[in-house]
Amino acid sequence: MHRRPGSMHAVSEGIILDHVGKRFTVGVAALQEVSLQVAPGEFVALVGPSGCGKSTILRLVAGLDAPTLGRVEAPAVTDRREAATAFVFQEPTLMPWASVFDNVWLPLRLAGVARAQAAVQVRELLQGMGLGDFEQAYPAELSGGMRMRASIARALVTRPRVLLMDEPFAALDEITRGRLNVDLLAWWAERSLTVVFVTHSVYESVFLSQRVLVMSERPGRVIAEVTIDEPYPRTAAFRATEAYQDACRRVSAALVAA
Amino acid sequence: MKPERLLPAVTLLGLLVGWEALVRLAQIPHYTLPAPSLVAQTLWQNFPSLAASWWFTLRITFGGLALAALGGVTIAAVFALSRRVEAALFPLAVVLQVTPIVAIAPLILIYVESTTAALLLCAWVVAFFPVLSNTVIGLRAADPNLRDLFRLYRATPWQRLRLLLVPSALPYFIAGLKISGGLSLIGAVTAEMVAGVAGRETGLASRILEASFRSETPKMFAALALLMITGVLIFWAFNALSRVLIGRWHASEQP
Numbered sequence: 089m090h091r092r093p094g095s096m097h098a099v100s101e102g103i104i105l106d107h108v109g110k111r112f113t114v115g116v117a118a119l120q121e122v123s124l125q126v127a128p129g130e131f132v133a134l135v136g137p138s139g140c141g142k143s144t145i146l147r148l149v150a151g152l153d154a155p156t157l158g159r160v161e162a163p164a165v166t167d168r169r170e171a172a173t174a175f176v177f178q179e180p181t182l183m184p185w186a187s188v189f190d191n192v193w194l195p196l197r198l199a200g201v202a203r204a205q206a207a208v209q210v211r212e213l214l215q216g217m218g219l220g221d222f223e224q225a226y227p228a229e230l231s232g233g234m235r236m237r238a239s240i241a242r243a244l245v246t247r248p249r250v251l252l253m254d255e256p257f258a259a260l261d262e263i264t265r266g267r268l269n270v271d272l273l274a275w276w277a278e279r280s281l282t283v284v285f286v287t288h289s290v291y292e293s294v295f296l297s298q299r300v301l302v303m304s305e306r307p308g309r310v311i312a313e314v315t316i317d318e319p320y321p322r323t324a325a326f327r328a329t330e331a332y333q334d335a336c337r338r339v340s341a342a343l344v345a346a
Numbered sequence: 347m348k349p350e351r352l353l354p355a356v357t358l359l360g361l362l363v364g365w366e367a368l369v370r371l372a373q374i375p376h377y378t379l380p381a382p383s384l385v386a387q388t389l390w391q392n393f394p395s396l397a398a399s400w401w402f403t404l405r406i407t408f409g410g411l412a413l414a415a416l417g418g419v420t421i422a423a424v425f426a427l428s429r430r431v432e433a434a435l436f437p438l439a440v441v442l443q444v445t446p447i448v449a450i451a452p453l454i455l456i457y458v459e460s461t462t463a464a465l466l467l468c469a470w471v472v473a474f475f476p477v478l479s480n481t482v483i484g485l486r487a488a489d490p491n492l493r494d495l496f497r498l499y500r501a502t503p504w505q506r507l508r509l510l511l512v513p514s515a516l517p518y519f520i521a522g523l524k525i526s527g528g529l530s531l532i533g534a535v536t537a538e539m540v541a542g543v544a545g546r547e548t549g550l551a552s553r554i555l556e557a558s559f560r561s562e563t564p565k566m567f568a569a570l571a572l573l574m575i576t577g578v579l580i581f582w583a584f585n586a587l588s589r590v591l592i593g594r595w596h597a598s599e600q601p
Contacts, residue, residue, distance in 0.1 A: 152494050164498070175498055181491040184595045185513040194509070198499040226595050246499075 101128035101163065101249055102282065103149055109157035109307075110144050118144045120307035122158070128249070131276055131283045133293035135339060136303030137346060142286040144308070146252045149284060150175050163250055174243035176253040180235035182227040182242075188214065189223040192241045199246070206245075213241045217271075233264035244275065251276075253285045257292070266324065269295055273322060290343065294335045295322060302342040312342035380564040389568040396553060400572050403534055403549035406462070407576070410469020411530040415523060417470065418477025425478075426485035426511075443475040447533055451540040462547070465537045472533030476525040484518025485511050517596045520588045527580040535573060 103126040110119040118141040126132045134142045147153040150173055151164035164173035174195075182191045189210055196206045214220050217237045227235055236256060243251060257265045269292060276283055287293050293300045294316055302312040316335045318326065326332055362382045368374070369381040376384055389396065421439070425432035451468050458464035488510050496506050538551030550569045557565035593599040 147494075150494075150498055152497060173498065175495065177491045179491060181489060181495065183492065183510075183513065185516070185592070194495075195499045197509075198496070198501045198505055228595055228597075 102126055104161040107158040108155045111156045117307035120309055124310055128282050129280050131297045133297035133300045134286045135293045137305050139306050140303045141308030143254050146254050150252055172248055173250045174248040176239055176243050176256045178255040178258055180239040184227050187224050188238050191238055192245050195246045213245055217241050232260055250282045255286050290336050290339045300339050304346045311346055314338045377561050377563045380567055384564050385567040388564040399550045399553045402547050406465045406469055406534040407531045409466050410473055410534055413470045414473035414477055414526050418474045419481055422478050422481035425482050442471055447472050447536050451537045455541055461541055468537030469530045469533035473526040473530035477522040480518040480522030481515055484515030488514035517592050524584045527584050528577055531577050
């Protein structure tokens, strides 16, 4: 399957940041003049040095923070009725007192869907993510990788259009991370999601995304854009290709300039 | 059963045997230090009258504790809602907490007509602070990312309270309750001591005072034993409650 960024005219489901600036009350400028567009169905990665405001961009797109300057257009900002946007944090951020089932049910529960009504959907999702046998387990009883799977299941349970991920695999070991990368692409392809994926890892950004946006040190700006015009599904073999390595070199070079 | 679980019982038994041996070998008179066997015998013989007093003390203790839990949680909820109210009232709570109960019990007994109510108030004053301060911390301890998640999914204030804040605060509340349980007993007994032996219904403290006036040392020890048993039982009960409520998920209960 080969997908290209859709037409920029279909803005209603896409994401637009137009000359966005963000200053926190303490006076530190987190973002300066950030302009970017993400088309519906696109997979975009954001890379940049620590503290460059990558997470701030996600929070603006999720409607959790408001920009100081400029304009943000995203489903969570413009259409506030529907849970069209899901967020995956660096930590799994599961409720430790609730079972895996109850954690994944939570977004539906908050929307007023009873347990019995949600059960089929939640179980199907857990099965598909390899957590079928663990729905009654508590987060403390799971491995790091399984916790992150549960966290992604929770994000996907509302069938969101936009999935925002803030370094979700940074705390995982290399093998688990590689597996989750491949699985994430499959989940993305199944659901025609728009994904904005923040990461420190050049390799991860190139492996996953169609487009990598490179950000500068604080105050963050988008200083480079690398398009990875390679087909999906991408498997481990993709990492051995010249195109992959070339893209990694270009992103790394842009980061050095940051 | 693991050997470690028997250790407390072995320690206790060793102490009692040592005590018994000491009293017998050194021929200490029973009005100075009664042997444990004599204390047990006294307890058995006076059990009907001691049990009535025990029941009274238990009622004050658990009444005070229940009010402390209720009041502590209510005040904590108000504090959690408004930092300004907390800033205004928290010092008062601290003042109540640091003032020795023996010092204010006589005043409370003057101002409050019903002795039972006065005793309850004393037990409450001693016991409410740990519940209050722990619950305030607990209500603020919810994971910031989970808070964001609840915002993202547009949770109502009620959903946020029930599904996020209460479960987050529960381990803190229980830790407070464990401390308050013991304190409530101390508060009840201290207030009874101040209230004295008079009155129709009196607790174990009055039995201890009464026995002291008559130099009935074994009876003092018998009442004291009941108080200690009560304290240990309260401690056990709250540990069990803690295991039931948060045993499966909270780090404090993991092996």
